[in-house]
Amino acid sequence: MKVAVTSQGAEPSSLVDSRFGRAKYFVVADTETGEFSAHDNSQNLNAVQGAGIQAGRNVVDLGVEAVITGNTGPKAFATLQAGGVKVYIGAAGTVAETVEQFKNGELECVSKANVEGHWI
DSSP states (O other), X not given: OEEEEEESSSSTTSBBOSOSTTOSEEEEEETTTOOEEEEEOGGGTTXXXXXXXXXXXXXXXXXXXXXXXXXXXXXXXXXXXXXXXXXXXXXXXXHHHHHHHHHTTOXXXXXXXXXXXXXX
């Protein structure tokens, strides 16, 4: 399964970013092969509005089945849901640690956003 983790850096050892739309990177992990790839999200870091929607579209285009993040707003959540991407929240630590938590069933899959829009 391919999952995208919001990240402050481009490596599996990077810390998870608690923000979805304004995360610096999305690190995609293949839970079956253990491979990681980083995808820059810098175009949304300073967006006045729409960061969550655009980031959601970008993640859907990566072909992942799930997103792991700290928090997600309503517009980003709706975009991910429309693309068939499940959302897991409460991530903390490094990307690699978070992927292990996901594989062990330790993260919460949510059915709605957990923060209001424009959360920074």
